[in-house]
Amino acid sequence: MQLFAERFREGRVAALDISAKAIEALKARFAESDLKNMVTTYEADVLKMPLEDATFDLAWSSHTMHIFVDPVAGVCELARVVMPGGRVAIRKVAYSGRLLPLDIGIGEPGIESRIQAAFTKWFVADRFKRGRVPFGWPRVLMNAGLREIEVILFFFQVSTPFSAMQTEYLRKSLRGKADLEHLDASEKATLLRITEPGTPDDALARDDLHFTDIATVFVGRV
Numbered sequence: 315m316q317l318f319a320e321r322f323r324e325g326r327v328a329a330l331d332i333s334a335k336a337i338e339a340l341k342a343r344f345a346e347s348d349l350k351n352m353v354t355t356y357e358a359d360v361l362k363m364p365l366e367d368a369t370f371d372l373a374w375s376s377h378t379m380h381i382f383v384d385p386v387a388g389v390c391e392l393a394r395v396v397m398p399g400g401r402v403a404i405r406k407v408a409y410s411g412r413l414l415p416l417d418i419g420i421g422e423p424g425i426e427s428r429i430q431a432a433f434t435k436w437f438v439a440d441r442f443k444r445g446r447v448p449f450g451w452p453r454v455l456m457n458a459g460l461r462e463i464e465v466i467l468f469f470f471q472v473s474t475p476f477s478a479m480q481t482e483y484l485r486k487s488l489r490g491k492a493d494l495e496h497l498d499a500s501e502k503a504t505l506l507r508i509t510e511p512g513t514p515d516d517a518l519a520r521d522d523l524h525f526t527d528i529a530t531v532f533v534g535r536v
C-alpha cells in the first residue's frame with residue numbers, strides 16, 4: 315500500500331483487510347506520513363467490499379485470494395470495483411524466500427528445505443480441508459471474466475549488511491517458522507536458537523547472508 319501511495323501521489327488508495335490488527339498496523343505505518351490523507355482503510359471482507367462499482371484503476375490483492383474456496387468469486391469482487399479498462403492484479407508467493415547458507419553450522423544442514431516441506435504439508439492439508447481448487451491462477455482470472463492476462467515475475471535479493479528493518483523482518487519470519495506443525499522438535503529448537511538476538515548463535519548477526527525471494531503477479535484487464 316505504501317508503495318502505491320508513494321507512487322501515485324495524485325491518487326486515492328483504499329486498503330482493506332478483514333483483520334482489525336492488520337488495519338491497525340497499516341494505520342500506524344501511515345500515522346506520521348503525509349500519505350495518510352490519500353489512504354482510506356476498511357476493516358471488511360474482500361468478498362463483500364464496501365466500495366462502489368467501477369471506481370478504481372487498479373485492484374491489487376497480495377497473498378490472500380488463495381484462502382478462498384472460490385477464488386473466482388474473490389477476483390470477481392475485485393473486478394467489480396475497477397473501471398472498464400482498469401486492471402486486477404493478484405500477487406502470489408512463487409517460492410518461499412531463502413536466507414541461510416545450506417550449512418549454518420548448527421543442526422542438520424538444509425533446514426530451509428525441511429521448513430518448506432513442513433509448510434507445504436500444512437498448506438495442502440489446510441487447502442483440501444476447505445475444498446479443492448484445481449486451477450492455475452490464469453484460469454481463475456479468465457473465469458472471473460478478465461482479459462489480456464499477464465504473468466509477471468518479481469525477483470528480490472539483498473545481502474548483508476541488512477538494514478534494521480530488514481533484520482527485524484527476516485528474524486520474525488524465520489522465528490515464526492518454529493510454529494509449523496509438521497516440523498520436527500529438533501528443527502524448531504534450532505530455529506529458536508538461531509533467531510535469539512544477542513546470542514553467539516544468532517544467524518541474523520552473520521555478515522555472509524543473502525536473501526532471495528520471488529513473487530508472481532497475475533494481471534488481467536476488466
Ligand SMILES: C[S@@+](CC[C@H](N)C(=O)[O-])C[C@H]1O[C@@H](n2cnc3c(N)ncnc32)[C@H](O)[C@@H]1O
Nearest residue numbers: 330331332333336358359360361376377378381
Ligand atoms: C497471508 S496474509 C497477507 C497479508 C498482506 N496482504 C501481504 O501480502 O503481506 C492474508 C491476509 O488476508 C486477510 N484476509 C483473510 N480473509 C479475508 C477476507 N475474507 N477479507 C479480507 N481480508 C482477508 C488476513 O487477515 C491476512 O491479513
